[in-house]
Amino acid sequence: MTEQHGVVSIGIAGSLGPEAGAAVAEAAERAGFRGLWVNDTPGSDSLAVLAAAAASTEHLVLATGVIPVDRRPAAEIVAAVQRLGLPEDRLILGIGAGSTRVGALDLVGEQVRQLTAETGARVLVGALGPKMRALAAEHADGALLSWLTPARAAEQARQLRDAAPQGAGHVALYARTAVDPRAIARRDEEARRYATYPAYAANFARLGMDPLATVLPAPDEDLAAGVAAYTQSVDELVLRVITASDTLDEHLEFIEAARRALDAS
Numbered sequence: 001m002t003e004q005h006g007v008v009s010i011g012i013a014g015s016l017g018p019e020a021g022a023a024v025a026e027a028a029e030r031a032g033f034r035g036l037w038v039n040d041t042p043g044s045d046s047l048a049v050l051a052a053a054a055a056s057t058e059h060l061v062l063a064t065g066v067i068p069v070d071r072r073p074a075a076e077i078v079a080a081v082q083r084l085g086l087p088e089d090r091l092i093l094g095i096g097a098g099s100t101r102v103g104a105l106d107l108v109g110e111q112v113r114q115l116t117a118e119t120g121a122r123v124l125v126g127a128l129g130p131k132m133r134a135l136a137a138e139h140a141d142g143a144l145l146s147w148l149t150p151a152r153a154a155e156q157a158r159q160l161r162d163a164a165p166q167g168a169g170h171v172a173l174y175a176r177t178a179v180d181p182r183a184i185a186r187r188d189e190e191a192r193r194y195a196t197y198p199a200y201a202a203n204f205a206r207l208g209m210d211p212l213a214t215v216l217p218a219p220d221e222d223l224a225a226g227v228a229a230y231t232q233s234v235d236e237l238v239l240r241v242i243t244a245s246d247t248l249d250e251h252l253e254f255i256e257a258a259r260r261a262l263d264a265s
Contacts, residue, residue, distance in 0.1 A: 068098025
């Protein structure tokens with residue numbers, strides 16, 4: 001796979017489950033993607049999915065995007081990492097504040113410190129606003145961004161690197177992506193739904209962004225061009241898979257279609 005600047009990874013929902021997650025991970029590694037990011041969706045276990053993915057791969061980076069620490073604190077995460085035997089040299093623990101509003105910075109900062117002290121994994125913070133991004137830059141190994149245009153992603157990546165010690169912070173970005181025309185309506189519906197959530201609505205308004213300008217591929221643009229626009233500024237672009245009906249076959253078809261598109265660029 002051709003790389004522009006940053007690397008490209010695949011992102012899935014934890015609800016896909018361990019068996020399917022292992023198959024997706026194997027296909028992603030074979031196709032040349034850097035990592036597999038798994039959302040810790042309600043009722044699912046991203047770490048269990050990553051344990052299955054670890055068993056089916058050799059070098060794929062394994063990441064959570066993100067675990068909300070208001071419902072799954074650091075002590076529980078550490079215990080699960082140890083119980084599941086996750087390879088910590090390949091592991092990124094992406095965490096976020098979840099639904100916490102009062103004291104979110106203190107909560108996330110405390111959890112970052114514990115995870116850093118008790119695991120060998122890298123710790124990234126899901127950061128929407130400037131204060132959480134500053135925390136990620138100063139105290140974690142980097143940040144996971146989402147719902148940004150390429151221009152806004154470049155701006156926030158620069159700010160994070162400027163604030164990180166020796167500019168060493170890792171900047172990853174989620175972009176909702178549909179390669180199947182049948183999945184575009186579902187991708188766009190998800191973007192519109194996020195725009196109704198107060199924190200995201202405020203962020204879109206503050207940055208002057210249309211949520212539909214943050215998805216891939218953009219209208220009248222191929223996937224490779226959209227990927228290149230992001231990877232010029234972020235260290236890792238996560239193609240968050242959106243399919244028509246969330247089947248394993250659709251996920252495998254997504255990986256193959258994305259591989260072909262990027263190889264051809």
